[in-house]
Amino acid sequence: MPLELVATAPRTPVLREYEERALNPNEVRVKSEYGAFKHGTELIEYRGESPFVREDYDGEWQMFVERKTERSRFPMGLGNMTVGIVTEIGGEVSKLKVGDRVYRHTGFREMHVWSENTPKLPDGMSWEAMTCHDPLSFAIAALRDGQVRLGDAVAVFGLGAIGLMIAQCARLQGAELVVVVDPILKRRELALKHGADEALDPTACDAGAELRKLTNKRGVDVSIEVSGNYRAMQQAIRGVAFGGNVVAVAYPSECKGGLNFGREAHFNIPNLIFARGCSDPNRDHPRWSWRRLEETAWRMLENGMMNTEGIVDPIIPFAESAEGFKHYADEHPEDSVKLGVKF
Numbered sequence: 001m002p003l004e005l006v007a008t009a010p011r012t013p014v015l016r017e018y019e020e021r022a023l024n025p026n027e028v029r030v031k032s033e034y035g036a037f038k039h040g041t042e043l044i045e046y047r048g049e050s051p052f053v054r055e056d057y058d059g060e061w062q063m064f065v066e067r068k069t070e071r072s073r074f075p076m077g078l079g080n081m082t083v084g085i086v087t088e089i090g091g092e093v094s095k096l097k098v099g100d101r102v103y104r105h106t107g108f109r110e111m112h113v114w115s116e117n118t119p120k121l122p123d124g125m126s127w128e129a130m131t132c133h134d135p136l137s138f139a140i141a142a143l144r145d146g147q148v149r150l151g152d153a154v155a156v157f158g159l160g161a162i163g164l165m166i167a168q169c170a171r172l173q174g175a176e177l178v179v180v181v182d183p184i185l186k187r188r189e190l191a192l193k194h195g196a197d198e199a200l201d202p203t204a205c206d207a208g209a210e211l212r213k214l215t216n217k218r219g220v221d222v223s224i225e226v227s228g229n230y231r232a233m234q235q236a237i238r239g240v241a242f243g244g245n246v247v248a249v250a251y252p253s254e255c256k257g258g259l260n261f262g263r264e265a266h267f268n269i270p271n272l273i274f275a276r277g278c279s280d281p282n283r284d285h286p287r288w289s290w291r292r293l294e295e296t297a298w299r300m301l302e303n304g305m306m307n308t309e310g311i312v313d314p315i316i317p318f319a320e321s322a323e324g325f326k327h328y329a330d331e332h333p334e335d336s337v338k339l340g341v342k343f
Contacts (some may be wrong), residue, residue, distance in 0.1 A: 002110035005321050006075040011330060013322040020111055025092035027143035030102060030112040032086035032343040035311050036131035038080035038229060039160050041250055041331050045073060046330065049253040064231050073094035077107025078325055079341070081134060083127040084112060091203065096120070108321060110343060122302055128312040129301050131340070132161060136297040136306060137290075138249065141277025144172050144284065146222045146247040153220040155211050156196075157236050158227025159187035161311050161338040162249060166224055167196050168306055170214045179214060181207050181232070186313075202231075205271045208264070210240025219244060219268075226250050230258035242268045248274030249275050295300045315340035 008014055023029060044050050050073060051057075057062040086100045093116040096102065101121040104114055121130055139162050148154055154170040156163050159182040170178050179198040180191040182338040188199035198214060200207050212219050217234050219241035225233045228250035236246050264270075282288040300306050316324040328336040 003318075004109040005078045005107065005318075005325070007046050007074045007078055007142075011046065011326070012072070012074075013046075013325050015319070018109065019145060021113060023088060023090040023113060025090040026116050027090045028086045028093055028096050028118065029086045029088035029100075030114055030118075031114065032084045032108065032110055032235075032318075033101075034127040034131075034343065035079050035082040035341045036109050036128075037078065037325060037329055037339045037341075038134060039103050039333070040162070040226075041077065041079060043329060044251055044253060045076060046078065046325075048073070048255075052057055058319050059095065069252055070242045076300065077109075078321075079108030081131045082106050082108065082112070082231050082341075083121060083130060085341055087111075088117070092116075099222075103127075105134065108318065108341060109320070125302060126308070128340070129306075129308045131312055131338070132165065132282075132306065132308045133294070133297055133301060135161035135338075136165045136169075136274075136300065137249045138162050138277050139169050140293050140297055140300075141282075142166055142224055142226075142247050142249045143273040144271050144288070145275040146224055146245050148173045149174045152222060152240075152265050153177040153179070153211075155179045155181060155220045155223045155236065155239055156191075157181045157207075157223065157225045157232040158229070159184065159191050159337075160226065163187075163224075163226040163276050164194060164311055164337070165306065166226065166249075167191050168194055170222075170224075171195050172305065177214065177220070179211060179220065181235070182227070187337055190310050190337065195308070202235060206238075207232075207235040209237030215241070221245070222247065223270075228252035230255045234259050234263075237268075237270055237272075239265045240268070241269050242275055243270065244268075245271045245273055247273045247275050311338050312340040313337045317341070318343045 038263045078332035083103045102118045154175040180196045222245045223240040224247040224248045268285045279289045
């Protein structure tokens with residue numbers, strides 16, 4: 001029987017067997033080749049820190065409301081995007097054929113049954129670039145919501161895949177100075193390789209003060225926080241210019257320290273903007289939507305506008321994915337950027 005990667009309880013990843021089912025007429029069977037995880041949101045769920053454990057988001061009231069009974073989020077599938085090869089097609093399938101390479105947002109399994117509407121991987125696009133589609137979509141939303149403009153100075157806090165994409169997009173948007181901030185050396189080096197001007201280690205300096213030094217005391221025009229760390233958010237606020245924009249992109253857990261709105265935030269009146277591209281209607285509705293963000297990201301990847309080299313790192317065998325996710329994504333993020341899997 002084939003194997004799938006799931007968390008059976010908080011911080012408990014395992015590979016387990018599952019049964020394959022027969023194809024419906026409009027479905028295809030896909031053998032997985034490669035995949036990548038989504039470290040931020042996926043980790044919140046994996047660690048049991050999601051607000052959905054005890055609450056529901058009420059779309060009518062647009063707020064979280066308490067539920068009387070706790071809901072288990074486990075077992076939960078692990079993995080974000082998968083590329084695979086079509087090995088079998090249903091009797092009515094006309095859009096795909098055996099041998100096509102396809103991709104989808106999904107958890108990790110050795111074999112999948114997907115709709116014939118599953119998109120094909122374009123010729124010439126690497127699987128690593130495809131797995132950057134999701135982070136690039138959110139990166140574009142962050143830049144648009146943060147109103148990065150020609151000549152701006154921009155700081156990016158947190159250099160996972162989304163942060164690395166944001167740093168590149170800021171330059172494309174016309175930023176004159178792009179500064180990245182992350183405690184992990186390999187991520188800072190990668191950002192510099194991809195075009196950032198300066199890289200700061202927040203454990204070795206006062207990042208907010210350094211941003212002001214780099215801008216003749218003015219501060220950056222836009223600070224974008226992608227790490228979900230509240231001390232990073234504090235430094236993002238500390239280093240932004242008077243009246244500048246601070247963009248919150250990460251999906252963080254509850255704040256239990258590290259953030260103090262009674263300091264620079266109170267005196268320098270920055271604009272705190274929460275960017276979540278998939279929360280439609282978009283800020284620029286009706287012209288922009290989550291679908292348009294995704295389509296834009298896809299074209300940028302197809303046209304080679306983004307450098308994705310080194311972002312999916314390391315790439316481990318699927319047989320090692322349970323321990324690998326636990327080590328690289330959860331316990332030792334300093335050893336990875338965006339964890340990939342080879343089946």
